[in-house]
Amino acid sequence: MSRKRVLFVGEDLALWEQLQSQASGFSENWDVAFAKGGLQALASLSQSPCDAIVADMQLPGMNGAQLLDEVMQRSPKTLRFIRASMGDQQSAMKCVGTAHQYLVKPGDAQTIGFALDRAFSLESWLPNETVQKLIAQMKKLPSPPNLYFKIVAELQSPDASIENVGSLVAQDPVLSAKLLQVVNSAVFGLQLQVVSAADAVIYLGMETTKALVLLAHTFSYFDKVRTADFSVEKLWKHSVTTGKFAEQIARAEGVSAEMVSQAFTGGMLHDIGKLLLAANVPEGFKEALAKAKEQKIHFWDAEIGVFGATHGELGACLLGIWGLPMPIVEAVALHHFPIRFLSKQFCPLTAVHAANVIEHEILAETGGSLSAAADSNYLTELGLTERLDVWRDLCKEKLL
Numbered sequence: 001m002s003r004k005r006v007l008f009v010g011e012d013l014a015l016w017e018q019l020q021s022q023a024s025g026f027s028e029n030w031d032v033a034f035a036k037g038g039l040q041a042l043a044s045l046s047q048s049p050c051d052a053i054v055a056d057m058q059l060p061g062m063n064g065a066q067l068l069d070e071v072m073q074r075s076p077k078t079l080r081f082i083r084a085s086m087g088d089q090q091s092a093m094k095c096v097g098t099a100h101q102y103l104v105k106p107g108d109a110q111t112i113g114f115a116l117d118r119a120f121s122l123e124s125w126l127p128n129e130t131v132q133k134l135i136a137q138m139k140k141l142p143s144p145p146n147l148y149f150k151i152v153a154e155l156q157s158p159d160a161s162i163e164n165v166g167s168l169v170a171q172d173p174v175l176s177a178k179l180l181q182v183v184n185s186a187v188f189g190l191q192l193q194v195v196s197a198a199d200a201v202i203y204l205g206m207e208t209t210k211a212l213v214l215l216a217h218t219f220s221y222f223d224k225v226r227t228a229d230f231s232v233e234k235l236w237k238h239s240v241t242t243g244k245f246a247e248q249i250a251r252a253e254g255v256s257a258e259m260v261s262q263a264f265t266g267g268m269l270h271d272i273g274k275l276l277l278a279a280n281v282p283e284g285f286k287e288a289l290a291k292a293k294e295q296k297i298h299f300w301d302a303e304i305g306v307f308g309a310t311h312g313e314l315g316a317c318l319l320g321i322w323g324l325p326m327p328i329v330e331a332v333a334l335h336h337f338p339i340r341f342l343s344k345q346f347c348p349l350t351a352v353h354a355a356n357v358i359e360h361e362i363l364a365e366t367g368g369s370l371s372a373a374a375d376s377n378y379l380t381e382l383g384l385t386e387r388l389d390v391w392r393d394l395c396k397e398k399l400l
Contacts, residue, residue: 004120005031005048009041009067010056010083018109030116038062042070049075052116054103057084076129081115101320101329115326130308135317138280140222147172148213151206165206166198169213176200178216179209182240211265214322215239215272222275227282229289235271238359243268245355245395246348252394253346253387259327263351266331269319270352273311273332276318281307298372300336312336339378346382353378354388358395 008016016034033050035041037060041053053071055064062070068080085105103112150168154160169176176197183200184193194200201209219236246267250260277285284306292302300310316333331352334341338353357374379385 003031004051005033006116007033007035007041007044007050007053008055009035009038009053009059009064011036011060012056015109015112019113021109036060038064038067038070041067042074045071045074050078051120052079052081054081054083054112054116056105057082072132076132079116079120081112083112101326102322131313131317134307134309135276135314138276140276140279147175148210148217151210151213160206162202162206163198165209166196166201169201169209170197174220175213175216178220179204179212182212182216185237185240207261208264211243211261211268214265215243215268218269218272218275222279225275225278225282227278227286227289229293230274230278230285232275232278235274238363239268239271242270242352242355242359244398245358245391246351248394248398249351249354249391250348252391253351255346259348262325262327262348263331263355265324266328266335266348266352267355269315269324269328270332270335270356271311271315272318273313273315276314277303277307277311298336310336336372338375339381341378344381346384350378350382350384354391355395358392361392362396 008019010016013034016032019032033044033048035044038055039061041055044050045053053068055067057064059067064082064084068082071078071080080100081103082101083103083105101115103115147168151165154164154168157164169179179197179200180194183203194203204212215236219232222232225232243264244267247260247264250263274285277288288299288302288306291297291305292299295302300312303310312333312335316329319332320329327348330341331347331349334349335352335356338349341347341349354374357372360372374388376385379388
């Protein structure tokens with residue numbers, strides 16, 4: 001297998017030295033190069049193309065967003081990563097459509113190396129040129145809320161506590177209301193009514209709260225979307241239920257707590273691309289809805305006909321820029337096409353794919369949307385075909 005060339009752009013020389021010393025420790029050996037600014041980076045690329053570029057947002061001469069835009073024009077197949085601090089999210093959002101993933105600064109060499117290694121090994125999550133061009137045209141794109149980063153900071157604190165997170169959530173009345181709506185819904189099956197955001201966080205746990213904050217913020221951002229045959233409220237309910245189903249499925253397979261959390265978050269956010277389309281390209285979105293209804297085909301097949309891409313790919317592109325873990329991005333990107341994923345073992349994608357199918361089956365039974373079959377070839381490859389009925393029973397029990 002050929003060696004990969006990676007160009008790091010920025011003035012964090014200590015970090016680059018760490019990366020250079022660790023490059024041989026990953027599954028792909030890299031040839032590494034360094035540039036302090038954008039102009040120097042472009043000069044380097046003109047002499048020797050690279051497989052990936054990792055650029056700081058703040059650079060002398062031109063910023064990281066401008067540099068990656070130029071790289072995309074010159075070499076669209078180059079993997080593009082932007083590094084920015086949590087406080088620089090607004091600037092990082094300018095990279096939507098030009099960067100593949102957002103990496104939080106300061107970060108360490110191992111985190112950056114893992115992100116590169118995964119991208120080189122499993123490129124199925126990467127947005128193609130059609131998706132990148134589509135999302136770059138969108139004017140309405142939410143940034144993660146400040147509350148999300150406050151919660152992340154709290155979780156990283158040595159004095160982290162559920163009570164502190166509950167106090168943070170309580171400061172945002174809109175998100176608090178959404179959180180209470182979710183925790184009191186049938187899918188969570190509580191016997192007692194939860195009336196405060198702090199109590200909701202205690203019940204949900206911090207990782208689940210983090211996912212719900214992202215979902216609630218995104219739905220609130222698109223609250224005024226009005227499209228015939230499309231209900232934001234129904235999508236909200238579907239997203240929450242799919243997330244909970246994915247969590248149940250992951251637990252049933254005895255995977256790690258981290259994978260259970262990623263399955264839940266992936267299920268919650270799997271349809272975020274639909275909101276992006278409905279808010280930014282309403283006419284095309286209506287056309288896809290009508291096409292799916294008239295031709296009795298699945299919505300994602302209609303999307304491909306209209307946009308050349310699906311809501312899964314689009315949503316994953318945004319989540320990659322938000323810096324969510326790659327297993328979540330992959331689950332969102334491929335939840336309708338899991339067979340395209342190179343890994344052949346149970347993962348968050350498996351849970352989200354099955355959960356989405358089961359939830360649509362339940363909706364179809366009550367006169368809802370066209371039901372989608374699970375990808376039998378994918379489940380067979382994983383040796384999980386017989387588990388589908390077990391998962392289906394588990395999820396239906398959750399709604400009783």
